Amino acid sequence: DGGITQSPKYLFRKEGQNVTLSCEQNLNHDAMYWYRQDPGQGLRLIYYSQIVNDFQKGDIAEGYSVSREKKESFPLTVTSAQKNPTAFYLCASREAGGQSSYNEQFFGPGTRLTVL
C-alpha cells in the first residue's frame, strides 16, 4: 500500500533539546510538506520541498529545520529555538507538475510532540 508514514506517533521532549520527526512516503511524490496544527488555528506551513536537495520556508519556519536528501524522506527537526513546540505535526506529499485534477496533498497520520 502506498502512503505516508510518520514516526513516532507520540514524542516527549525536555526543554532545550532538539528532536527530529520522521516522514517517509512511497508514493513517488516530488513535493513534501510539514505543517503544524494547534487547536483553533487550522494547519500552518512550516517548510516544503518541491524536489530533492531543495526546500523553502513556509509561514512559521523559525525554530525548525529540514533536510531533503532522498525523494522519499523529509525529516523535520524541532530545535531548542522554537519557543512553543508542543503541537501536532503533519507531513504531506504531492505529485509535482502543476495543478490538475490529479494533484492533491496526501497526509500522514501525524506526530504529537509534547515538551515537558
Added chain:
Amino acid sequence: AQSVTQPDIHITVSEGASLELRCNYSYGATPYLFWYVQSPGQGLQLLLKYFSGDTLVQGIKGFEAEFKRSQSSFNLRKPSVHWSDAAEYFCAVESSNDYKLSFGAGTTVTVRA
C-alpha cells in the same frame, strides 16, 4: 496571498439531519479548492476537490460541495449525517504559483443521537 475563512467553529447536528459547512476564500486567480476531514488524533483525508468545470462537486462519504465564484464560497453539504461524520473539517485553497495550501481554521462537527 490567498486565505480561507470558515465562519463556524463548531456545529452540532442530529443524526439523519442535513449538514452544511461554510467556506469563503480569497484568491486573485481561479481557485483550486479542497475539503479535508480529520478524526481526532489522525491525519487529514481528502473529501473532494474543485479544479474546473462543473461547480457542483461530488466527494466520498456522500459529501458534495458547490463552488460559487460570485460569492467566493465553496460550501460543503451532506443530506443525511451519520454518527461517524463527527470530525473536524477543513477547507483549503491552493496557490497556482507554488502549489501551497492555505487552510481555514476548521469546523468541528458533533453528531447527536
